Amino acid sequence: MTAEAGGDGGGRAVLGELRLILARITGDDELLGLAAEMPLFGDGVGLDSLTGTLLLREVQRQFGVDVAAEDLNLDSLATLGTLAAFIAAPR
């Protein structure tokens, strides 16, 4: 867990929020313990277009970051760590 986004307290707080959001969207409380480097797509978490859209909507609501507008490839959705880093990045 050394790759926590931002490496500072802010990034860590964002990660915690993202875990809460993800657990709420999927209804899977085990995701509250999801590692920051676990892939969100595929076998990792199984994020799909529905849960992914809900996640981005919540991110926009809570953090004011429109990920879909800023990240064409949605690379930031690779892991919770990349998403937290994207949110915490200065803009």
Next chain:
Amino acid sequence: MIKCVIWDIDNTLLDGIYLESGQQRPGVDPELAGVLGELAGRGIVHALASKNPPEAADYVARTTRLDFAAAECGWGRKSDAVRRIIGDLGIAPDAVAFVDDDLFERAEVAAAIPEVMVLAPEDAAEAASWPEFSPPVVTDEARRRGAMYAQRRRRQEEARAFAGSRDEFLRHAGTRVRVGPAGPADLPRLHELSVRTHQFNSGAEPVSEAVLGELLASPRHQVIAVRLSDRFGDDGIVGAAVAETGEAAETGEAAETGEAAGTGESASWSVPVLMMSCRALGRGVIDALLAWLCQRAARAGAAELRVPCLVTERNVPLRIALTGAGFRAGAGARDSDEAAGAGGAPQAVFTRRLSGKLPVLPDWAAGRAPEPPGSAEAEPGSADAEPGSSVTGEPA
């Protein structure tokens, strides 16, 4: 074009007031009963918004023997009820008509949601003859739309009560996604999808039946339809794609020689049309379709699969599916921002290399155990053999 009519109950659909009628409940206004049936036959769905207990909605559904896609009963603002129905059904406010006998309710909704067409019951009786209520194409899927929304409600209720992951629920529900070649009789539905879908549509312009017919006849193209069903009901065709296969891909030489990858166009399949109904959202359909396309293209010798896609706020769900399936908006895609697509939205080409591990169809999609890559068309195999006849929404 109106897709949904939201009806008040008291003194609108009913000849009287539900709660004040005692033992003898009022009947359904005979003229409006005819309108309800006529519009349902055209694929327009009905919903209820009433200041009544929920039993009133059940009573109306029983009496009219119609499926109501949504029912909002309560004592809040009518405009809030209308908004909830619009959100529930995922339709645009300007595709909604609201019918109420009460002048104040009509004014409240009209002021709060100006896009909604607001009608008095006596206007609604005539509305069936208006162009807004007369879709040019009425497909089998459209006629069953009301029933499908009712099925969806039952599916969602059971999903909420289900203890387990989404995949486990899809398996539990007996979800079947069948991907295969489209036939001529599918074209009206494919055209309708191109008109009605936005969240999962890579383009902006509807594709006419004539153009779809040409693509179907073209040896360089494959027109693909996706059917969805589970034990709650049969949704018929919910998605489609057109693949431009190119000559090298046709012969399969590209992969054999290993050189064609560098020659560009000939070694790639392109997908100029990709769309899915948002009714199928969260049921693995778009992922199954993308996996199928990747596997088919790889087997035909293509080195990559390209999906030109508008980048809009509305089709973010499609971009998420593309990212999840390993597509990338290649280097230089940002430049194409300048070359705005139809409607002014920037376009990017999402590309997936077809080497290495390909996305696979979820095992529940075929209603059985995991399959080896490439065998997915075992389901629509009959369609392969007889492209012209495999076209009804009938489950296999």
